[in-house]
Amino acid sequence: MKFPVSPKYVSRRSPVMARNVVSTSHPLATEAGLSMLRKGGNAVDAALAAAITLPVVEPTGNGLGSDAFCILWDGKELHGLNASGRSPAGWTPERFTGSSMPRRGWESVTVPGAVSAWVDLSSRFGKLPFETLFEPAIHYASHGFHVTPIIADQWQRGADELKSQPGFAQTFMPGGRAPGAGELFRSADMAQSLRLIAQTKGEAFYSGSLAEKIAAFARENDAVLNVDDLAQHKNDWCGTISQNFGDTSLHEIPPNGQGIAALMALGILQGTEIADLDPDSPEAMHLQIEAMKLAFADIHAYVADQLHMTDVxxxxxxxxxxxxxxxxxxxxxxxxxxxxxxxxDGGTVCLATGDESGMMVSFIQSNYAGFGSGVVVPGTGISLQNRGFGFSTTDGHPNQVGPSKRPFHTIIPGFVMGKSAPVMAFGLMGGPMQAQGHLQMMLRTQVWGQNPQTAADAPRWRVISGLDVALENSMDAATIEGLAALGHRVTAEAPEASFGFGGAQMVHRIDGGYVTGSDPRKDGCAAGF
Incomplete structure (x- = not known):
């Protein structure tokens, strides 16, 4: 594919083009992925080494207690993996009596699935020994790394809110405060947990010594998560669901995730003039925003753990x-x-990789809201996600909280296919921004011909609720005024006001290699060889 060269498509920085590429939200994670490719590994090995490194160097968005999802092209076939965990067996609806689920603390913690994703992907598709994938992460946890500027800011904000949560300050506030930009941070506890996971191929986390420490800390804090909940965790090779648009199709993981919202919005736009509009015009953005609002209205009512979507x-x-x-x-x-x-009728991390054999990977893992629940298991460096917050407490809702059930999920990997060949592996972190970002990246790259870096750089919009829409303050003033004139209640925000507009990582196939981009809203980069 050739991307047009025009002043309209001028980007803040050039895309990276190479036969082997890695794009992540942290330079050290990108290098960790490249190091596996140089050792003879493939795109899965690269993605996993990067994913294992990110809990160490970017703990503000993910941790060893995260969930994960993956879509990958193995050279012949597309695969989808759902490695999200379920609620503890002791989570009955009666346990949660408020109008919404707790956002922080032990009562927001579901079983973490990321470690199991690393194991399953390596076993089925990797080339390198599992322990090799952990070498960069263990090195940075043991010897330390210098905290980057955006992550330092997010770390401070997380510490301000979570310092009283069990175990948080002990691990993430050395000397009683969050580390600043340029300061060295290390975690011997996290290094040891990574060694145990590597040596036991994840067994220590789900049924061994780490599982026992997680369960013991839960009991200490009157939580019901136990070793049986951890031991019974399993992933699903779930395939993908898709929506065609022109000559390509967008693929997403099936629910319990929100990826179906991007497919619905894309399907709604099929019957519009969107392809003929300027991508940065108020008319084009109006159509996208309205389509997204229609999709969100439905997914909030109907989407849940697929086993519980029995009516719609x-x-x-x-x-x-x-x-x-x-x-x-x-x-x-x-x-x-x-x-x-x-x-x-009737605040997440994402990454993308590609290797010279043609294998492509879109991988995403997250603690959900920044550091997640804020709970960190002492002596392990394991920060636990707060995915339980995604449940509903409404009686009879398909996503109502219940035992051993997956909550509605925001994190979604994305993949674009042509008629018979892969086109793009991508993701866009950022809570409810993700499905909206997938729609915007799909249209910018596949309909309006922008290269991944230009698409990542472009100003974004975000539906909030009702008529309220947030726009990046870098957006053209005439576009902002045009959307306001169409009746949108617009607010112009800085890109990193609160993870608000996400962070994209994209790998796009071209003849003999890839063109890739990394979001300037994050500290990361794309690189290749």
Whole structure:
């Protein structure tokens, strides 16, 4: 594929082009991935080494207690992995009586799945020994690394909120404070946990010494997560769901994730003039925003652990006739507050890699809100996610909290396929921004022909709720004014106001290699050889 060269597509920095590429949100993680490729590993080995390094160098977005998802092209076939954990067996609806789930602390902690993703992906697709993938991460945890500027800012904000959570300050506030930019941070406890995971191929985490420490700390804090919950965790090779648009199709992991929202919005836009509009015009953004609002109205009502979507199913939500009907609700001249439809008749890290054999990987893992629950198991460096916050407490809702159940998830890897060949592995971290970012990246690269770095650099919009929309303050003033004139209640924000507009990592296939981009809103980079 050739990308157009035009003043319209001028980027802040040039994309990276090479036969082997890695794009992550931290330079040390990018280098960790490249080091595996230089050792003779493949794109999966590179992705895993980067993913294992990120909890060490970017603990503000993920940890050893994260969940993970992956979409990969193995050279012949597309695969999807759901490595999200389930709620403890002791989480009955009666345990949670408030109007919403707890956002922090032990009552937000579900079983972590990221470690199991590393194990399963390495076993099925990797070339290098599992322990080799851990070498960079163990080195940085043991000997330290210099904290980068954006992460330092996020670390301080996380520490301000979470310093009283069990175990947090002990691990992430050495000397009683968050480390500043340029300061050296190390964690001997995290290094030892990584060694145990590597040596036991994850067994220590789910049924061995680390599992026992997690369960013991839960008991100490009157939480119900136990060794049986950890031991019974399993991943699903779930495949993908997709939506065509022109000559390409966007692929997402099936629910319990929000990726289906990007597919629904893309399907709604099928019946519009979006492809003929300027990508940065208020008219193009208006159509995208309205399509996204329509999709969100439905997923908040219907999407849950797929086993519990017994009334409204995936096929109902992606039915072309239904999406066409939803699209007819868009008013070209005015923003609308859309109701839920009737589809049935009657702060995360992401990375992307590609190798010269043609293997491509989109991988994402997250603690959810920054450091997650804020709970860190003493002596392990294991920070636990707060994915339980994704459950509903509404009686009868398909996503109602319950025992051994996966919550609604925000983190989603993305993949674009052509008629029979892979086109792009990508992701965009940032909570509810992710499905919205997938839609924007898909349109910018596949419909409007922007290269990955230009697409990553471009100003973004984010639906908040109702008519409220956040716009990056770098967006053209005429576009902001145009959206306001269409009835959107717009707020211009700085890109890193609160993880608000996410961070994209993209690897796009070209003849004999890849062109890749890394989001300037993060500290990371893309590199290759």
């Amino acid at each position: 199913t995936i096929s109902h939500l992606l039915e072309p006739a239904y999406l066409a009907r939803r699209g007819q609700l868009i008013d070209r001249t005015n923003a609308t507050n859309f109701p839920t439809g009737a589809p049935k």
